[in-house]
Amino acid sequence: MKQIGKRDWLIPGGHMPVNSTGREPDFTSHDLIAVLNTSQKTANVELMVHYTDSEPIGPYVFTVAAQRVRRVRINDLIDPQAVPLDVAYALSIRASVPVVIQFTRQDTTHANSSTMGTLGYPLD
Amino acid sequence: MKQIGKRDWLIPGGHMPVNSTGREPDFTSHDLIAVLNTSQKTANVELMVHYTDSEPIGPYVFTVAAQRVRRVRINDLIDPQAVPLDVAYALSIRASVPVVIQFTRQDTTHANSSTMGTLGYPLD
Amino acid sequence: MKQIGKRDWLIPGGHMPVNSTGREPDFTSHDLIAVLNTSQKTANVELMVHYTDSEPIGPYVFTVAAQRVRRVRINDLIDPQAVPLDVAYALSIRASVPVVIQFTRQDTTHANSSTMGTLGYPLD
Amino acid sequence: MKQIGKRDWLIPGGHMPVNSTGREPDFTSHDLIAVLNTSQKTANVELMVHYTDSEPIGPYVFTVAAQRVRRVRINDLIDPQAVPLDVAYALSIRASVPVVIQFTRQDTTHANSSTMGTLGYPLD
Numbered sequence: 001m002k003q004i005g006k007r008d009w010l011i012p013g014g015h016m017p018v019n020s021t022g023r024e025p026d027f028t029s030h031d032l033i034a035v036l037n038t039s040q041k042t043a044n045v046e047l048m049v050h051y052t053d054s055e056p057i058g059p060y061v062f063t064v065a066a067q068r069v070r071r072v073r074i075n076d077l078i079d080p081q082a083v084p085l086d087v088a089y090a091l092s093i094r095a096s097v098p099v100v101i102q103f104t105r106q107d108t109t110h111a112n113s114s115t116m117g118t119l120g121y122p123l124d
Numbered sequence: 125m126k127q128i129g130k131r132d133w134l135i136p137g138g139h140m141p142v143n144s145t146g147r148e149p150d151f152t153s154h155d156l157i158a159v160l161n162t163s164q165k166t167a168n169v170e171l172m173v174h175y176t177d178s179e180p181i182g183p184y185v186f187t188v189a190a191q192r193v194r195r196v197r198i199n200d201l202i203d204p205q206a207v208p209l210d211v212a213y214a215l216s217i218r219a220s221v222p223v224v225i226q227f228t229r230q231d232t233t234h235a236n237s238s239t240m241g242t243l244g245y246p247l248d
Numbered sequence: 249m250k251q252i253g254k255r256d257w258l259i260p261g262g263h264m265p266v267n268s269t270g271r272e273p274d275f276t277s278h279d280l281i282a283v284l285n286t287s288q289k290t291a292n293v294e295l296m297v298h299y300t301d302s303e304p305i306g307p308y309v310f311t312v313a314a315q316r317v318r319r320v321r322i323n324d325l326i327d328p329q330a331v332p333l334d335v336a337y338a339l340s341i342r343a344s345v346p347v348v349i350q351f352t353r354q355d356t357t358h359a360n361s362s363t364m365g366t367l368g369y370p371l372d
Numbered sequence: 373m374k375q376i377g378k379r380d381w382l383i384p385g386g387h388m389p390v391n392s393t394g395r396e397p398d399f400t401s402h403d404l405i406a407v408l409n410t411s412q413k414t415a416n417v418e419l420m421v422h423y424t425d426s427e428p429i430g431p432y433v434f435t436v437a438a439q440r441v442r443r444v445r446i447n448d449l450i451d452p453q454a455v456p457l458d459v460a461y462a463l464s465i466r467a468s469v470p471v472v473i474q475f476t477r478q479d480t481t482h483a484n485s486s487t488m489g490t491l492g493y494p495l496d
Binding site: 004005034035036038067068069070071100101102103104113114115116117118119122 | 380382383384385386387422423424425427428460461462464475477479481482486487488489490491493495
């Protein structure tokens with residue numbers, strides 16, 4: 001397998017619902033990113049959160065070990081600052097090695113969950 | 125971070141449900157685009173709406189400030205003309221600087237919402 | 249706007265649910281493609297349906313006028329042969345001019361609909 | 373039609389729900405990939421499963437005949453080892469000929485199903 005992916009990714013359409021139904025944390029409404037690192041080196045990841053009416057906040061930092069995938073709930077990002085619910089936000093993400101990133105939302109506002117997913121947008 | 129994205133984007137699959145369940149405007153059925161501008165300049169955006177049986181309508185114009193994301197509900201576009209519910213439409217979008225665009229639908233026809241999302245199609 | 253899109257597209261993940269809930273045809277479970285033609289010429293489109301255990305069937309033919317979008321429900325394709333429900337299928341699509349194609353599923357097996365969408369895969 | 377697709381694909385966001393509602397196997401919660409082989413040769417496919425805290429497992433092997441599509445439920449992969457429910461996983465997939473791969477999740481944790489879908493990430 002070739003070393004694959006890109007170092008820079010964008011997710012334009014973030015928005016975490018306020019309400020949830022069901023047992024925490026599995027059924028808490030959330031946005032998440034899944035970061036796959038198929039390289040042989042640890043990926044050091046920096047994530048900036050963009051808003052509509054204020055300056056970007058970050059970087060939020062985490063690592064993904066070699067040959068591993070890591071899911072990061074946006075609801076769980078607290079340092080340097082929690083991402084508020086019910087606001088539009090976007091993510092710009094830079095990793096130290098090529099990765100591939102998928103975005104997923106689980107919305108449990110109602111008794112049944114609703115999900116959506118899309119790949120992020122990679123930079124050439 | 126490199127200046128990233130593309131100036132031209134297409135969204136083929138627009139269609140806003142007629143019916144909604146729940147409190148307005150949060151639970152109104154809608155299509156929306158999220159436009160992320162990671163550049164250092166304001167993005168001037170022009171959007172054309174394409175239909176099945178009539179000429180394209182537009183441009184609809186709006187701006188996205190530097191380093192900001194903006195969500196635009198298609199239901200809220202009224203100038204030059206509101207986009208009708210329950211018809212197939214598509215979007216062609218041109219920005220003055222590179223941006224990245226995600227499309228999302230929230231369908232609350234029924235008591236539980238249903239969501240879907242996909243990146244737009246960027247022009248090289 | 250540049251003339252944009254690609255002439256060849258693939259949709260791997262077709263599958264139409266057997267059951268539906270609600271008024272026909274709006275709430276019939278279906279897969280559909282939305283074909284956006286931003287060129288100045290009519291797009292003549294040929295679509296082949298691929299299956300798991302038998303030869304591809306087609307071509308199914310339709311047109312999309314210049315500067316128009318057209319939604320085609322896979323359930324409505326009958327010539328040369330209807331696409332059966334509850335089987336895995338895929339689409340390969342060739343247009344006479346560059347287009348952009350989005351795939352959407354509406355599943356109303358249950359009283360609430362479930363939707364998903366993704367862009368097709370374009371050929372370079 | 374040109375021979376199309378890519379030999380290497382990544383799916384970052386795998387996660388199979390524990391619970392299901394409704395008749396097996398149609399309504400069992402699952403992740404699946406749909407692999408479309410439009411070439412004239414059989415595709416020999418090898419799939420590796422990546423986890424968060426342990427080494428990748430695989431290869432899982434299967435074939436897709438020429439001009440055919442095949443859906444593979446991740447729940448059904450058992451050799452060399454079943455993929456556990458309720459854990460984050462990712463897929464790296466290599467085929468002997470160019471293919472196109474779509475990822476779909478059906479979540480029937482609740483009485484109504486929820487679906488999402490996205491193309492995989494192709495390697496150049």
